[in-house]
Amino acid sequence: MDESIATYEWVLETFFIIMMNKKLISIVTDGDKTMRKAIKKVLSDGFHRMCSWHLQRNAFTNVHIKDFTSTFARCMFMRRNPEEFEKAWHEMVEKLGLNGNCWVIEIYVKRKRWVEAYLRGNFFGEMRNTQRCESMNAYLNRFLKIRLRLYEFVQQFDSAIMRIRQNKTKVEFESNNSSPVLSTKLVIFENHAMSVYTKEFFLKFHEEMKNAELFFVVGLVSHDLLRAYTLSKFRHPNFKWQVQF
Numbered sequence: 412m413d414e415s416i417a418t419y420e421w422v423l424e425t426f427f428i429i430m431m432n433k434k435l436i437s438i439v440t441d442g443d444k445t446m447r448k449a450i451k452k453v454l455s456d457g458f459h460r461m462c463s464w465h466l467q468r469n470a471f472t473n474v475h476i477k478d479f480t481s482t483f484a485r486c487m488f489m490r491r492n493p494e495e496f497e498k499a500w501h502e503m504v505e506k507l508g509l510n511g512n513c514w515v516i517e518i519y520v521k522r523k524r525w526v527e528a529y530l531r532g533n534f535f536g537e538m539r540n541t542q543r544c545e546s547m548n549a550y551l552n553r554f555l556k557i558r559l560r561l562y563e564f565v566q567q568f569d570s571a572i573m574r575i576r577q578n579k580t581k582v583e584f585e586s587n588n589s590s591p592v593l594s595t596k597l598v599i600f601e602n603h604a605m606s607v608y609t610k611e612f613f614l615k616f617h618e619e620m621k622n623a624e625l626f627f628v629v630g631l632v633s634h635d636l637l638r639a640y641t642l643s644k645f646r647h648p649n650f651k652w653q654v655q656f
Contacts, residue, residue: 437535441465442521458533461525463487464540466518473514476507488527491650496528537615550575586610595620626652 435457440446442461450459463484470483482503489496500519509515523529554571555564586609593601597620604620605613629651630641642652 437533439535439538439541441541458530459524460530460533460535460539461521462540463525466525469514469518474509474512476509479503479507479509482507487525490527490531493526493528496522496526582609582611591617595624 435454437458437460438450438454439460439462440450442465447459450457466487467480467484471480474480474483486496486499486503489499500522504510504515518525551568551571554567556567559567589610591605591610591613593605594617595601601617601620604616608616625645626642627645628640629643632639632641638656640654640656642654644650644652
């Protein structure tokens with residue numbers, strides 16, 4: 412077995428032990444082939460997606476055509492359904508003359524691991540890229556230097572963690588001692604969300620609530636224990652969504 416694959420497998424298995432054998436259901440990587448092999452073996456039930464930031468950087472590096480990167484990003488973040496993505500993708504390829512581009516062909520084959528329309532139904536907690544862990548690396552690099560002695564490393568690492576805890580305490584204080592303005596008709600729902608979320612996360616959730624108010628029911632089919640609602644959206648009458656309950 413390749414040594415690097417074995418290392419990734421060991422890291423994943425160690426993580427399971429720390430998490431009391433709770434396996435990850437979702438994982439985001441930069442597309443490293445060795446890592447993918449390890450994930451496929453150890454995380455057979457999990458869902459693996461490719462980092463959107465790395466994909467956009469690779470698109471810019473591999474295809475030197477004006478507007479490709481922005482059009483590629485629009486295709487990647489299309490949320491409606493795979494058919495619309497396929498239509499938009501093939502139109503882009505045809506328009507920009509990319510039928511023979513090796514990178515475009517290769518990345519299209521992997522589309523089910525990076526296109527939002529194909530990733531629907533898999534939970535990633537709003538994460539599309541690996542920058543959350545990379546930002547932590549960048550943060551720690553402000554405290555840690557290459558030539559630190561072991562006791563100095565421990566001191567600096569402790570200082571870094573202390574700063575994070577202080578910032579967390581400040582955010583919690585602000586959340587506990589201030590209240591966001593309620594602005595939807597779902598007052599009870601808003602109050603409950605405000606009681607369980609931090610102020611920062613409540614504001615993100617609040618945007619989703621306001622967006623949900625733009626939808627209205629245009630059809631309903633009931634069958635035994637299942638209800639299927641057909642929804643339309645304000646100012647978007649041509650688009651339909653189906654929600655099963």
